[in-house]
Amino acid sequence: MKHQATIRCEKIHPQIYRIILPLPGKKPGPVNVYLFVGTQTTLLDTGTLKTAHHLEESLKQIGIGFSDIDRIILTHGHIDHYGAARQVVNGSSGHVSVAAHREDLPVIESGMEVSDRQFSKFYRLMGVPLIFELLFYYVGWIFSSLAENCRVDFCLSDGEKIQVGDYEATIISTPGHTKGSICLYLEKEGILFAGDHILGHITPNAFVMLESDFDIPWRMSQVEFYDSLRKVESITPRIVYPAHGDPITDLPQTAALFREQFYLRQKKILAILEKNGSTVYRIARRLFPEISGKRLPLEIFLAVSEVFTHLQVLEKDGMVVSHVRRGAQCYSLKY
Numbered sequence: 397m398k399h400q401a402t403i404r405c406e407k408i409h410p411q412i413y414r415i416i417l418p419l420p421g422k423k424p425g426p427v428n429v430y431l432f433v434g435t436q437t438t439l440l441d442t443g444t445l446k447t448a449h450h451l452e453e454s455l456k457q458i459g460i461g462f463s464d465i466d467r468i469i470l471t472h473g474h475i476d477h478y479g480a481a482r483q484v485v486n487g488s489s490g491h492v493s494v495a496a497h498r499e500d501l502p503v504i505e506s507g508m509e510v511s512d513r514q515f516s517k518f519y520r521l522m523g524v525p526l527i528f529e530l531l532f533y534y535v536g537w538i539f540s541s542l543a544e545n546c547r548v549d550f551c552l553s554d555g556e557k558i559q560v561g562d563y564e565a566t567i568i569s570t571p572g573h574t575k576g577s578i579c580l581y582l583e584k585e586g587i588l589f590a591g592d593h594i595l596g597h598i599t600p601n602a603f604v605m606l607e608s609d610f611d612i613p614w615r616m617s618q619v620e621f622y623d624s625l626r627k628v629e630s631i632t633p634r635i636v637y638p639a640h641g642d643p644i645t646d647l648p649q650t651a652a653l654f655r656e657q658f659y660l661r662q663k664k665i666l667a668i669l670e671k672n673g674s675t676v677y678r679i680a681r682r683l684f685p686e687i688s689g690k691r692l693p694l695e696i697f698l699a700v701s702e703v704f705t706h707l708q709v710l711e712k713d714g715m716v717v718s719h720v721r722r723g724a725q726c727y728s729l730k731y
């Protein structure tokens with residue numbers, strides 16, 4: 397896989413640095429890792445395993461080695477955020493501690509949110525053809541080379557205060573993008589580090605939240621995402637530093653765009669269902685006809701996740717109904 401060549405390192409605030417690490421593909425773009433230097437030198441996210449050496453180089457430019465880091469805080473359990481955590485821990489001879497929210501701990505420690513069997517049941521219910529299911533596993537296998545599983549030493553909860561560098565940060569639990577997504581807020585400075593919860597250049601994904609004990613996920617990622625967004629808006633940060641892309645200075649405007657996109661997508665799904673009832677997979681293919689090419693399996697997974705999480709809300713609001721037909725969940729308009 398080819399990496400974009402952009403590796404940049406900039407001071408964004410006294411003793412706080414933004415390190416931009418390459419990530420394959422166009423979306424969501426390079427990863428921002430933040431370094432807080434001071435009493436508790438802290439790294440917020442790490443980038444992937446493939447860019448661990450870039451991270452080490454960038455830190456060197458600031459005069460920091462892996463062994464100077466006291467802790468790593470992970471905003472959530474996606475490989476572009478925790479992928480190099482174990483490399484940093486190993487490079488520090490094990491003295492760096494790793495912190496994350498309890499709900500994303502299984503994926504960070506084992507690389508799996510739920511078993512393959514559970515994924516398989518979900519794909520069948522969504523009406524995904526077997527060939528794509530097999531391709532999803534292949535993509536999953538490629539992705540696994542971008543990260544090493546890492547032990548989480550302590551868990552972070554909503555409202556908890558934590559020292560990062562010479563600053564005091566508050567942990568804000570913001571489920572939606574993943575179950576255990578967190579933001580870090582420097583209250584005195586009005587700076588929010590948002591992970592993937594808020595991105596300025598694209599609407600973040602509220603991924604389907606699969607569960608080990610339920611074939612149909614019961615948690616509503618979209619509802620949780622917008623509840624979390626309201627929570628973050630209510631603290632009115634002066635500036636938001638996301639995990640991909642440039643800082644956001646007008647959160648209300650960005651949040652309004654997310655909501656606009658959300659309602660537009662709901663409308664499009666309802667329009668598709670007006671003609672006839674359908675499975676999530678078929679709706680996804682009609683909603684995103686442009687999906688094709690090398691990234692097809694990944695794009696299909698994202699599209700299925702997106703459509704399903706929107707249908708959960710439409711069903712809750714009494715706009716659509718669903719029933720299982722020939723092993724797949726079929727959705728239609730409720731009249």
Ligand SMILES: [Zn+2]
Binds near residue numbers: 472474573592
């Ligand atoms: Zn993510």
Ligand SMILES: [Zn+2]
Binds near residue numbers: 474
């Ligand atoms: Zn990300």
